[in-house]
Amino acid sequence: MPANGMEAMELEFSRDDFPGDFVFGTATSSYQIEGSRFGGCGTSHWDTFAATPGNTVRGEDGATACDHYHRWESDLDLVRDAGFDCYRFSISWSRVLPDGRGDANPEGLDFYDRLVDGMLERGLKPFATLYHWDLPAPLADLGGWRNRDIASWFADYAELVMKRIGDRVATAATINEPWCVAWLSHFMGAHAPGLRDIRAAARAMHHVLLAHGRATQAMRALGMDNLGLVTNFEYAAPADDSEAARKAARLYDGIYNRWFLGGVFDGAYPEDVLEGLGPHMPQGFEKDFGVIGTPVDWLGINYYTRKLIAPDGSGRFPALKEVEGPLPKTFMDWEIYPDGLHHFITWAHENYTKGLPIYVTENGMAAPDRLSAGRVDDPARIDFLNRHLAAVRRAMDEGAPVKGYIVWSLLDNYEWALGYEKRFGLVHVDFETLERTPKASWYALGRALKR
Numbered sequence: 001m002p003a004n005g006m007e008a009m010e011l012e013f014s015r016d017d018f019p020g021d022f023v024f025g026t027a028t029s030s031y032q033i034e035g036s037r038f039g040g041c042g043t044s045h046w047d048t049f050a051a052t053p054g055n056t057v058r059g060e061d062g063a064t065a066c067d068h069y070h071r072w073e074s075d076l077d078l079v080r081d082a083g084f085d086c087y088r089f090s091i092s093w094s095r096v097l098p099d100g101r102g103d104a105n106p107e108g109l110d111f112y113d114r115l116v117d118g119m120l121e122r123g124l125k126p127f128a129t130l131y132h133w134d135l136p137a138p139l140a141d142l143g144g145w146r147n148r149d150i151a152s153w154f155a156d157y158a159e160l161v162m163k164r165i166g167d168r169v170a171t172a173a174t175i176n177e178p179w180c181v182a183w184l185s186h187f188m189g190a191h192a193p194g195l196r197d198i199r200a201a202a203r204a205m206h207h208v209l210l211a212h213g214r215a216t217q218a219m220r221a222l223g224m225d226n227l228g229l230v231t232n233f234e235y236a237a238p239a240d241d242s243e244a245a246r247k248a249a250r251l252y253d254g255i256y257n258r259w260f261l262g263g264v265f266d267g268a269y270p271e272d273v274l275e276g277l278g279p280h281m282p283q284g285f286e287k288d289f290g291v292i293g294t295p296v297d298w299l300g301i302n303y304y305t306r307k308l309i310a311p312d313g314s315g316r317f318p319a320l321k322e323v324e325g326p327l328p329k330t331f332m333d334w335e336i337y338p339d340g341l342h343h344f345i346t347w348a349h350e351n352y353t354k355g356l357p358i359y360v361t362e363n364g365m366a367a368p369d370r371l372s373a374g375r376v377d378d379p380a381r382i383d384f385l386n387r388h389l390a391a392v393r394r395a396m397d398e399g400a401p402v403k404g405y406i407v408w409s410l411l412d413n414y415e416w417a418l419g420y421e422k423r424f425g426l427v428h429v430d431f432e433t434l435e436r437t438p439k440a441s442w443y444a445l446g447r448a449l450k451r
C-alpha cells in the first residue's frame with residue numbers, strides 16, 4: 001500500500017464504461033454552503049426556522065455555513081481538479097431578491113454571474129437549480145407555498161435570474177425535491193416552515209408544481225432550453241407481507257413518488273393519494289394541469305434510500321409509519337439500497353418520461369468522517385458510489401437514457417435540521433477553520449474520471 005494510503009480504494013469504473021457525452025458532476029446548494037449573512041442576502045425561512053429552539057440540532061443554521069460566498073474560486077478548483085464535467089449549484093432566492101420580489105440585490109446577481117463564469121473558465125458545465133429551499137422570509141409571511149401567488153413570485157424570480165445567467169447555464173432546474181418542499185415541510189414539520197397541517201401540505205403539494213410550470217414557461221419565453229425538474233424518490237417496501245402493509249407502502253409511494261411525476265407527465269394526481277388529500281386541495285386544482293405539464297427537457301432524480309412501511313393504526317390519513325429495516329445504514333440511518341436507484345430510473349423512463357434524458361442529480365452518503373494526520377479515509381463512500389454507479393449502468397444497459405451522474409455533495413455542509421455533523425462531502429470541511437481537505441473518495445473519483 002502506498003505511504004499515504006489514498007490509493008487504497010478505487011472506483012470500479014472509468015469513463016470508458018459510460019457514453020462519451022455522459023456527464024459526471026458534484027452538487028451543492030446555496031443555503032447549505034454560501035453563508036446567508038454575507039453579501040446583502042435577505043432572511044430566508046431557514047434562518048427563522050433555525051432561530052426557533054428545537055428545530056435544528058444544536059440550533060445550527062446556515063449563517064456562515066462553508067463560507068462559500070468568499071471561497072467559491074478555490075471550491076470550483078476542487079470540482080475541476082477531481083475531473084468533473086459539471087457542477088450543480090443553486091441560486092438563493094433571498095440573496096437575489098431579499099424581499100422575495102421587488103428590488104433585486106445587485107451584489108447577489110453579480111455573485112451568480114461570477115460563479116457561472118468561474119465554472120466556464122474551468123471547463124465545467126453549470127447546472128443551475130432555482131429553488132433549493134431558501135424561501136425569502138417575507139414570502140413565508142404571506143403563506144409561502146400555501147399561497148397560490150407563489151407561482152407568479154417564483155416565475156418572476158426565475159425570469160430575473162435567467163435574464164442574467166440563462167445564456168451561460170448548461171441546464172436549469174426549477175425546484176429541488178418537491179416532496180421535501182411540500183410534504184416534509186408542511187405535513188411532517190421536519191423542515192422549514194415546520195408545519196404539521198394537512199391543508200397546508202395539500203396546497204404546497206399543488207403549488208410547488210404550479211410554480212414549477214410557471215417558471216418553466218418564463219424560462220422558455222427567454223429562449224432557454226435544457227429545462228428540468230429535480231425530484232427525489234424513496235423506494236417504499238411493505239414492512240411485512242400483510243395486505244395492510246402492502247397498501248401502506250403503495251400509499252407512501254403515491255405521496256412521495258407518483259404524485260409529482262403524475263402531475264407533470266400525466267396531468268393527474270394518483271387516485272389513492274387524492275382520497276386523503278382531496279378535501280384539502282385548492283378548489284379547481286385540476287385546471288392547472290395544463291401549466292404543470294409544460295414540457296420539460298429532462299428529469300433529475302435524487303436518490304438515497306428505501307423505507308419499510310407499515311400501517312400505524314391511527315385511522316387518520318395517511319395512517320402509515322416507517323419501520324426500521326435490516327440493511328446496512330449510512331450515518332443518516334438510511335438503508336443502503338442501490339436497487340432502488342435502478343428501479344426509479346427504469347420506472348420513470350417507462351411510465352412517465354418515455355425517452356427524455358434522465359440525470360441522477362443527487363446520490364451520496366453521510367459518514368462520520370474524521371480528519372486524521374491530514375487525511376480523511378471514507379471507504380464506505382467509495383463502496384456506496386461503486387454500487388450505485390453499477391445500478392445506473394444496469395439501467396442504461398436496459399435502455400434508460402441516463403445522461404449524467406452527480407454526487408451529493410462537493411463539501412461537508414449544513415445538513416438542514418440535522419446541522420453540521422452529517423458529513424456528505426467528497427471534501428472534508430473543518431467548521432472551526434473552514435479549511436477544506438479532499439477525502440479519499442475525491443481522489444478515487446479523480447483517478448476514475450481521468451482513466
Ligand code: FCB
Nearest residue numbers: 029176177232408415424
Ligand atoms: C437531499 C437534499 C440535499 C441534501 C441531501 C442529503 O434531500 O436535496 O440538500 O440535504 O438530501
